[in-house]
Amino acid sequence: MSLTQLESARQGRITEAMKQVAADESMDVELLRSRIAEGKVVVPANVNRLATRFCGVGQGLRTKVNANLGTSMDMASVENELKKLDAAVRAGADAVMDLSTGGDLRAVRRAVMEACPVTVGSVPIYEAAALAARKHRNVTRMTGDDMLEAVRTHCRDGVDFVTVHCGVTREVIQWLRRRPRVCDIVSRGGTFLEAWIETNGQENPLYERFDEVMDICREFDVTLSLGDGLRPGALADACDPAQIAELQVLSELARRAIDGGVQVMLEGPGHVPLAQVQTQIRLQKEMTGGLPFYVLGPIVTDVAPGYDHITSAIGGAIAAAAGADFLCYVTPSEHLSLPNAEDVWTGVVATRIAAHAADIAKGLPGAADWDRRMSEARAAQDWKTQIELCIDPHLAQQKRSAGKSQNEDVCSMCGDYCVFKVRKDRAIGVRKP
């Protein structure tokens, strides 16, 4: 059996994936290797899918961006998923997750993986739940074996990381009962498992059988993404005892994974008040000793459906600046409908903005160079370079053309009063009539 990236790193071996990530990130490969060995960096890289462009996640690396894709009952077209994938990749996503719950889940996943040049993640329990729902019209009728089998299927199919909600335990759920929430559980996986535990009166199999989960992941070098099934789904629910209790469980499981040679990251919220975002990130980092943290948003207000790419860009920027390593985008359709390809594009760009602003804050070497080049082009009234350097050159050109000035060297905001023009010409005025 081949070694995981973590096992290789621990043995002092430098893999091809490490070399590529180190080169991409301008990080010394030996430093990268040591961080992988400590578990502070992961390089999700399923041995069954080596075509992937590797993506390192963790300390000292560029903040990464994930785009959630996937069908639903109402929109189950594979073709549409491929369009969304294309939009995500062109917009610059570092990874995508297939969260399909509608149609032939395995066919969708395989189509996405075949077309996808970047890292792919998935949530196997959706498939176990969907099979139970189809067979028994009841998600709680899946068995522990079904859950493990779904994990194995996804890993064998080649996904690079899997979200597994191992922290939704009976004890953690008790905290929800003791201190009820406004929105209870909003994670789908968390909800399925809570319903399963309550109905069957048994412990979460993904927790009880964590060693088996680890064995599967180790076999294919799939990175475990420990899902926060109890992530807050309302500002009012953030940082409550249930969330923190689950984080404790996940921290412990993550340590076990690392000891067992399995790459691992933790997932985080969710809906979080702005003033609490930094605390949430620092808490995870302290509790885990600096393991990679993958957050969804966070969204800093509940009231802006239609603009949740913005609410999450605010939270994501603050989170990443505080140390979050991997941002899951939120699209303008969140809370309203399944996103379309345009939503995917907008969500990825907004999240990349947050990640980039945070990389400058993190002091990532070279992160601010892009901004400096843009500002130099601006000062030089070099519009061609300005447009090329834009995070979305096509949109920028479109907006510039739509509101075009009569004078090529300025824009229609200021016309001849353009500050750069005034400074250059000194004696400025109005155009010749």
Added chain:
Amino acid sequence: MSLTQLESARQGRITEAMKQVAADESMDVELLRSRIAEGKVVVPANVNRLATRFCGVGQGLRTKVNANLGTSMDMASVENELKKLDAAVRAGADAVMDLSTGGDLRAVRRAVMEACPVTVGSVPIYEAAALAARKHRNVTRMTGDDMLEAVRTHCRDGVDFVTVHCGVTREVIQWLRRRPRVCDIVSRGGTFLEAWIETNGQENPLYERFDEVMDICREFDVTLSLGDGLRPGALADACDPAQIAELQVLSELARRAIDGGVQVMLEGPGHVPLAQVQTQIRLQKEMTGGLPFYVLGPIVTDVAPGYDHITSAIGGAIAAAAGADFLCYVTPSEHLSLPNAEDVWTGVVATRIAAHAADIAKGLPGAADWDRRMSEARAAQDWKTQIELCIDPHLAQQKRSAGKSQNEDVCSMCGDYCVFKVRKDRAIGVRKP
């Protein structure tokens, strides 16, 4: 001559404007009065324009949002300005500024003021510069008297606050020479004044004749908005000696204004790296003893033209959470063209999101209630209330309808796997075929 709100407050008098603001903000009117007396809150309210809906800015009040309107040489239609004004007001702007530089500036300003139910600000020096440009084809040919006359004209016409770049002094400019910037000066007013000072070899008249500026403002109770002509226009330029030197000058002038009974706020940047935003705000608050701070953005990366409503929502949220009182929006067209009505709408909503997220962070009483009501509606699958509570109900409904689920009680993201439905029904499954 009537008293300014500040003079009234200092004499212990409670005005109609104070009563309305106190009621709007659920603040004790005596507390509000005392803050106005200290200069920590302003209520811009030109005595010549008492029809306005008053808007308090400062400590303990809701973070306010301004939308910049105004013509340019390339787009000088009054009709278009009225469309933009309508979009700004409907989107929830607390104030608008008319920054016109094209067409008949006074006619545009008057049309906007007549139609505008909210607070209006302006930048008189644009008019002085435009007149000089038309007459002499050279903005530096305006005189100190022309500048003062423009201030007087705007005040007499009824604007509630005026941006005056009094801090662009010869000494401050020397700092720019000693430590050059990537983008030098990007404020239009600042650029005009710097060109004027350099060409005429004289001190900034708005600084030298500050007492006259104060006299005019006091006469009409126009709030002075001390413009930061040297605000950074590139991340690389933020917090440089020139910016801080100007802030020192503005802090001193602000104190003189308050002593003279003139309401005053300071303007702030601009382009600021994320990790520096909080410091910038705290610095202003410390240097001025807590006077109202009105910031533009801040934009946390230079590379996202087309998305600067997002870069500024990130910076604005952090700034307001750190104490900024008044956010000037940035639209998706910033750096590319004059915004259209759609850009104005988007800019106002994005900035309101930032302001609201910050108000929760500031601990503004009741700010989080909106979010709680939304989350309760979400948990209850009460879609009607959810849509009504959205910051932009029309867009939210549109997105929900476009990606509609077959089942009314859920959305197409999760369909029957909706967590709230699963929790309610327990035995969930797929729909009947």
